[in-house]
Amino acid sequence: MRLLYSLIYLIVQVFLFPFEYYKRPKDIRKRWLREKLGAVPDVSVIREGGSVTLEKGSVTLEDGSVTLWVHAVSVGEAIAASSFIKALKERHPSLKIIVSTVTDTGQKVARERLSGLADVIYVPFDMGFIIKRAINRLKPSLFVTVETEMWPNTFRTLKANGIPVVVLNGRISDNSFEGYKKIKFFMKKVIQDVDMFCMQDDIYARRIIELGAKEENVIITGSFKFDIKLSLEKPAWAENLTPPVIVAGSTHKGEEELMVSVFVKLREDFKDLNLIIAPRHPERFDEVESLLKARGVLYVRRSRISGSVSGMVVLLDTIGELSSVYGISDVAVVGGSFIEHGGHNPLEPAYWGKPVVCGPHMENFPFVEEFYSAGAALRADNSNLYDVLKELLSSPEKRQSIGKRAEELLKKNSGAVDRAVRVVEKYLGAV
Numbered sequence: 001m002r003l004l005y006s007l008i009y010l011i012v013q014v015f016l017f018p019f020e021y022y023k024r025p026k027d028i029r030k031r032w033l034r035e036k037l038g039a040v041p042d043v044s045v046i047r048e049g050g051s052v053t054l055e056k057g058s059v060t061l062e063d064g065s066v067t068l069w070v071h072a073v074s075v076g077e078a079i080a081a082s083s084f085i086k087a088l089k090e091r092h093p094s095l096k097i098i099v100s101t102v103t104d105t106g107q108k109v110a111r112e113r114l115s116g117l118a119d120v121i122y123v124p125f126d127m128g129f130i131i132k133r134a135i136n137r138l139k140p141s142l143f144v145t146v147e148t149e150m151w152p153n154t155f156r157t158l159k160a161n162g163i164p165v166v167v168l169n170g171r172i173s174d175n176s177f178e179g180y181k182k183i184k185f186f187m188k189k190v191i192q193d194v195d196m197f198c199m200q201d202d203i204y205a206r207r208i209i210e211l212g213a214k215e216e217n218v219i220i221t222g223s224f225k226f227d228i229k230l231s232l233e234k235p236a237w238a239e240n241l242t243p244p245v246i247v248a249g250s251t252h253k254g255e256e257e258l259m260v261s262v263f264v265k266l267r268e269d270f271k272d273l274n275l276i277i278a279p280r281h282p283e284r285f286d287e288v289e290s291l292l293k294a295r296g297v298l299y300v301r302r303s304r305i306s307g308s309v310s311g312m313v314v315l316l317d318t319i320g321e322l323s324s325v326y327g328i329s330d331v332a333v334v335g336g337s338f339i340e341h342g343g344h345n346p347l348e349p350a351y352w353g354k355p356v357v358c359g360p361h362m363e364n365f366p367f368v369e370e371f372y373s374a375g376a377a378l379r380a381d382n383s384n385l386y387d388v389l390k391e392l393l394s395s396p397e398k399r400q401s402i403g404k405r406a407e408e409l410l411k412k413n414s415g416a417v418d419r420a421v422r423v424v425e426k427y428l429g430a431v
Helices: 002-022 026-036 075-091 104-113 128-138 152-160 174-182 184-191 202-210 236-240 255-266 282-295 322-328 347-351 368-373 385-394 396-412 416-427
Strands: 067-071 096-101 119-122 142-146 165-170 196-199 218-220 245-251 274-279 299-301 313-315 331-334 356-358
Touching (some): 075 165, 096 104, 142 416, 196 202, 245 322, 274 282, 282 299
Parallel strands (some): 245 331, 274 313
16 A cells, blocks of 8 residues: 555656746745755754764753754644744754745745744655655654644654654644545554654544554644744834724635625724735735725735725735734634635634634634633624624724633643643653
8 A cells, every 4th residue: 555655646746746846936946856855955064963873762952963853834834833843942952953844835934933943944755765865864863743744655764764753733634534534544554653643632632543543652732823922013014004903814715705895894884994814825915916906995915005004905915924913903803714624723813812703614723612612702604704793893892801711711721832842852862
């Protein structure tokens, strides 16, 4: 089965290669190709120091010669990994960390958030001989993947070279779980190459055990998403916006149309209302701008704001700014939840003590049910979103009450990063 997987994977990568290569800017194409083929920067370039003994528990973090390889596939995983990496580096400044991503946006976020803390590369293709080449150059003492990214050949090659594999902040969505169950006979072999699964909650822990993980190799550490540390500085350009402000974060196709329709209707009662739309994917900025033009609404791209903004739509056409933008909102609407995508992180607006409105599809974040029960978030759908937002905009007291409960619940569930750090320290022989 592993041979069949490798063959299918190779065929798919050959087919996708021209698109993946040419979609990237010219200045990074050669680096992308080198690193995808395992020609990552040699460890001697990244760090000073001697060789690393790869036997589990035989190295110490204090000798400056230990490298941790962290894989974070895209933006969400890179953000989650950054909080863990920052905490680990605070305790062990000499630890050398390599972060790999799949996507360009993941690269950008990782480089911005981890500047001076980690080196960032594109993850090599999941082929044994390519991963072996990367291992020989990086000489990692431990491989960590964030949020249950499964790479069969990578895991097998790491294990064959004596390098432990740990999953941090693990989760398995409903769709992934159903898909994995259909190939459980194969997934069991992949899962057994992982030394430890640190899962977000009991549901995800039971799922990974059902798929073949040994119970003694599975622990519940909580979600990194609750351990949010954001800059308390709100963006300077936001001073140009008159309240009230609705922020629709990480939106997908179809949701911008919904938000614009609701905004137009709400402006009949709140003439100074501003709506900030932050598309999840940067490549859709122009598409959303075309929608705004077609609808004939007043709008401005965030990158072009020069004066006061009132009664308009702001298209947030920057990367990595959404978390601070939530701080200027009166109400936050979670994107990816009004379509069958599974939703995005509702905790960043909760960090700011803002009321959060989610659509009917929050399957990626099952903990949101606790927020609903505690009155710390509101559920809406396409038919009643206008009514929910109007009520919130009309009641500052209700907004403050919901936001405060969300902030308190966020603090109550924090601590996952510290628990993950302690797990990694054990595998690196630090304790």
